Amino acid sequence: MFDRRLFKNFDYQLLLIMIVLCLYGLLVISSSTQGLDAADPYAYVRKQALWMAMGMAALLVVISIDYVNYYRWAWYFYAGNLFFLTIVLFIGREGVGAQRWIDLGVFDFQPSELAKVIMVIVLARLLVDYEDRINNLVYTLPSFIYVIVPMLLIFLQPDLGTAMVFIVILFGMLYMAGTPVKNLLAYAGAGLAAFPFFWSYLLPYQRMRLIVFLNPELDPLRQGYQLMQSIIAIGSGGLQGKGLYEGTQARLQFLPEQHTDFIFSVLGEELGFIGGIVLLALYFLLIYRVLKIASFSKDAFGALLCTGVATLISFQVLVNIGMTLSIMPVTGLPLPFMSYGGNSLLVNMISIGLVLNVGMRRHKIQF
Amino acid sequence: MDKKMLKRTRFFISIVMIIFIILSSRLAYLQIIQYDYYWVRAEKNRLRIMPITAPRGEIFDSSGRQLVTNRPGFTVSLVDLGKGYSAETISRLSGLLDMEEREIREKIQLQFYRRYLPIRLKTDIDMETVAQISEHRLELPGVLIEVQPIRNYVLDDFAPHIVGYLGEGTVHGWVAEHWEENDYHYQPGDLVGQAGLEMVWEPFLRGNDGGLQVEVNSTGQAIREFERVDPEPGYDLHLTIDAELQLKVQEALQEAVQKQLEEENNLYAGEAAAVMLDPHSGRILAMASIPSFNPNTFRQDFPELARDARRPLVNKAIEEHYPGGSAYKMVTSIAALEEGVVSRNERVHCPGTITRYGATKSCFRGHAHGRISIFEAIQKSCNIFFFEMGLRLGIDNLAYYSRQFGFGNQVGLNDVFGEKKGIVASREYKRSVYNEPWYPAETMDTAIGQSYQSNTMLQMANYTAMIANGGKHYRPYLVERVVDGHGQTVMMAEPELVYYMDVSESNWETVRTGMSAVTLPGGTAARLADLPVSIAGKTGTAQVVGMDRDIPPHSLFVAYAPVEAPEVALAVIVKHGGTGGATAVPVAREILMHYFGLEEEVVPEEHDLQGEEVIE
The missing domain is CATH 3.90.1310.10 (Penicillin-binding protein 2a (Domain 2))
Incomplete structure (x- = not known):
């Protein structure tokens, strides 16, 4: 069984913060899905709770295997990831917007969500292997190829938001791996310079998506409208909010994806500024603990895993909440632990599992 | 963790902190400073x-x-x-x-x-x-x-x-x-x-x-x-459709059907179809199916339309297939000429009735044509001649040439859905559907367009066009041009050659000559003899097997015109309409007269119905 030290080093605080976030999510989901299923008002909450239980089980599995093994298996994960991302283009079912799912009968599997955490593991290994050349502008370039392949597959779904996450994870992890800042700036500059070339390969509708992504006001009847409704919902919540289940904006379903992408709007309306600040504080504590564990980790692989997870969560929080507050463009990125949707929850819990794993095994175990 | 990484972790956490401060400030701005404004907006949220x-x-x-x-x-x-x-x-x-x-x-x-x-x-x-x-x-x-x-x-x-x-x-x-x-x-x-x-x-x-x-x-x-x-x-x-022509085709078919129902008391009648196309491009000039319906009142009429046993919603020109009867005999003719089992000069003796392989089969009313060449066999639709050809060729050759003419597969009309493949009578078909071997007597029936052979009217029109144009199978189409809201043409149809059937020109000519004689006095479509346009055609009277013996046969006619420079290819069927010459030919006559602008010039005259052909 486990070494006692594993328990001693276990970060209960991080686990607790994560559970509180999940429960907070369930609460807001219960409000935002009232009436969606006439037969059972708690159908969505029940489903999400079930996913949470599965997430806990997955988390336990993840932490019970020494994370050194993930370093070894990284390429198998990567291959499996590419496989799923490819087949989903052919056998996938299309959901709202453009995300693609594989119907597994019992539940829908969304490979692009799983790809996020797999990318963190793969990049952690790759950058550890690159330790000697991390300062070299050219020799670090191959890491981009490893990211671009799954990114393009996701872009084809087409899911621009998730594809963006990959680039951000890469930059975050390159930075933490010690890449000189001037190199990072050079990569970013090259990326921008290559944009017109990339642009010419896009289909008209893909271009339109990108344009609307950058300027949602061009689509006033859908995204523009949605954003305005989101701001009205949040602003009208005030300091204390209208009370759970009392939001008028939410009741009217002005926000078509209010239990998924726009869950923060419901929270802002019903629980007010206080509810919003509590949520932001919880996220900050979570990210803080994750980076704390990174700094304690016994090796670079562990530290990079943690920083990858921290990047993943912070970027999604920024983009999602920023979107509902209308300071970020509209993308289909979920709010970690809060948005309704099993795949996202499961993957976020797995990534916290990775971090806990690194934390537990921060000292070499002596027999 | 080394010093550098630690430093970078600190930088990272400060970035996260800045992000959270921005989000919190925006939240505070909306919920505390702008609260009153948005509260009112939410209360009066009447934006739709x-x-x-x-x-x-x-x-x-x-x-x-x-x-x-x-x-x-x-x-x-x-x-x-x-x-x-x-x-x-x-x-x-x-x-x-x-x-x-x-x-x-x-x-x-x-x-x-x-x-x-x-x-x-x-x-x-x-x-x-x-x-x-x-x-x-x-x-x-x-x-x-x-x-x-x-x-x-x-x-x-x-x-x-x-x-x-x-x-x-x-x-x-x-x-x-x-x-x-x-x-x-x-x-x-x-x-x-x-x-x-x-x-x-x-x-x-x-x-x-x-x-x-x-x-x-x-x-x-x-x-x-x-x-x-x-x-x-x-x-x-x-x-590609010409509205005037299409209306004429619909009207002529409707009249023929009406005549069968009312004058002939033919309870089986009521369905008909016709296709007319340009043999040099595959443009469909008219395509009609009877009974019809009105799309303006479709929703109200639907229960009745769905109940109607004549299935008005089905496009009988492409979604149903029928035996071609004698109208199919040019497949046998081309096969026999190309395979060299008959020459254009050979005469075959027609005694009126023959017994082969235990089956007795005959020409129309047992009429004996005597010693007859392929030209006269087409003109007078002699069954005995084609039985002989079928036996000389064998079923595999017949099936091969049938497929060459585009039978047994979609002709390729993509502008509307539902085109059927029809059936090519063959050993494989019989084996797979009935699990029985092929009998030579069935080869004889196939040679005159009966047995299992079944074709859509679009296939019949396309095959007639291929005879007219010398073996070119064009993809049929209905949409000539697509124009956007600003009057710009965004798509233009182009004729597409799907298949080219390699047959010697002299063999085509032999068949064309036979078909041209069909519309002359002595031919099965002599009713067309008085028209100033030369027409090559072939009648068909397709027996419906496996049902009541008294059920009237399908009346068919295929044609192209003018013979010298074909402009149109046409296929007409009046289901259970009697002989080809009696029902389908007058329909074709009206259609062709309209197309060539002859309605006022020619006074239709009654012909006696001699030379009508029927199987058995």
Whole structure:
């Protein structure tokens, strides 16, 4: 069984913060899905709770295997990831917007969500292997190829938001791996310079998506409208909010994806500024603990895993909440632990599992 | 962790902190500073989206005549004013619109996710209902009357099997994919093409809906406009069909059917079809199927149409296949000439009746043609001659040439769905369907277009065109040109050669000569002899096997004209219409007279029906 030290080093605080976030999510989901299923008002909450239980089980599995093994298996994960991302283009079912799912009968599997955490593991290994050349502008370039392949597959779904996450994870992890800042700036500059070339390969509708992504006001009847409704919902919540289940904006379903992408709007309306600040504080504590564990980790692989997870969560929080507050463009990125949707929850819990794993095994175990 | 990484972790956490400070400040700005403003906005949240339906593309015939267009009509919609819909409003609407309350509630439920959009309850309501609703506007909060384009099929039952119709329903397959790519999402209540061109060309015909962001007052009337996106009209289709000709074809078929029903007391009659195409391109000039229906009143008529045993919704020119009878004999002729089992000079003795392989078979009424060449065999439709050819060729050769002529597979019409493959009589077919070996007696039947051989009228027209043009199988098409809202041509059809059948020119000429004699005195279509245009044709009287013995045969005729420089190829069937010469030929006569502008010149005269052919 486990070494006692594993328990001693276990970060209960991080686990607790994560559970509180999940429960907070369930609460807001219960409000935002009232009436969606006439037969059972708690159908969505029940489903999400079930996913949470599965997430806990997955988390336990993840932490019970020494994370050194993930370093070894990284390429198998990567291959499996590419496989799923490819087949989903052919056998996938299309959901709202453009995300693609594989119907597994019992539940829908969304490979692009799983790809996020797999990318963190793969990049952690790759950058550890690159330790000697991390300062070299050219020799670090191959890491981009490893990211671009799954990114393009996701872009084809087409899911621009998730594809963006990959680039951000890469930059975050390159930075933490010690890449000189001037190199990072050079990569970013090259990326921008290559944009017109990339642009010419896009289909008209893909271009339109990108344009609307950058300027949602061009689509006033859908995204523009949605954003305005989101701001009205949040602003009208005030300091204390209208009370759970009392939001008028939410009741009217002005926000078509209010239990998924726009869950923060419901929270802002019903629980007010206080509810919003509590949520932001919880996220900050979570990210803080994750980076704390990174700094304690016994090796670079562990530290990079943690920083990858921290990047993943912070970027999604920024983009999602920023979107509902209308300071970020509209993308289909979920709010970690809060948005309704099993795949996202499961993957976020797995990534916290990775971090806990690194934390537990921060000292070499002596027999 | 080394020093550098630790430093970078600190930097990272400070970035995260800055992000959170920005988010919190924005939150504070909206919820504390701007609270009053947004609270009022939420209370009076009457901002709604009013979609503006894009006018659907129109459809024109080859001369630019309008066939399908749009007219304005009134639609009753419901707008959510923030309190849902009262039971009273629903019950009143149910009475006014003659809809069940349950039906209204279902429509409301369907739009649960898009409550900010009006729910379209009923389209194309009459003026009286409009007046009643307007009168009671104050008692019907949230009820709106919108003006929406309504599809108008100008000529009512004009080629409905080609044009198709609209209906509410989901979209599948490539149509859905095309929409997805163009960022159009189907919404409940949207009218989409359900058949014909309306269905296949849906992605082009449908424009992009626009919309208005408006503020509505307490009764649901728009009082202020914020944002507007103009709709983009759909693309117009210009067809290869000539409306005048198509109407003539429909009329001639209808008359023939009517005559069978009324004058001949033929209870089996009532269905007919014809296809006319340009043998040098595959352009379909006319394609008709009887009985017909009116797409304007399709929804009301549907229960009756669905019950009708004659299946008016089915396009009998492509969706059903029939034995070709003697009209199929040119397949046997070309096969025999090409395989060298007969020469153009050889004469075969026809005693009127023969017994081979235990079966006794004969020419029409046992008429003996004596020593007869291939030319006369085609002209007089001698069965005995073709039995002999069939036996000389064998079934495998017959099946091979049948497939060369495009039988047993779709001719390739893509502009409407539903083209059937038909059946090529062959060993493989019999083995797979009946699990029995092939009998030589069946080869004889196949040689005269009977046994298992079954063809669509489009296949028959295409095969006739191939005889006329020397073996070129063109893909048939209905849409000549697609024009966008600004009058720019966005697509232009081009003839597509699907297959070239290599047959020596002298063998084509032999068959053409035989077919030309069919319409001369002494031929089976001598009724056409008085026309100033030379016509090559072939009659067919196809026995329907396995049923009542007294059931009348299908009456068929295929033709191309003028013989010297073919402009049209035609195939006509009148189901259970009797002999080819008696029923299908007069239909073809009317069609060809119209096409060549001879209606006023020629006085139709009665011919006696000698030389009619029938099997057995």
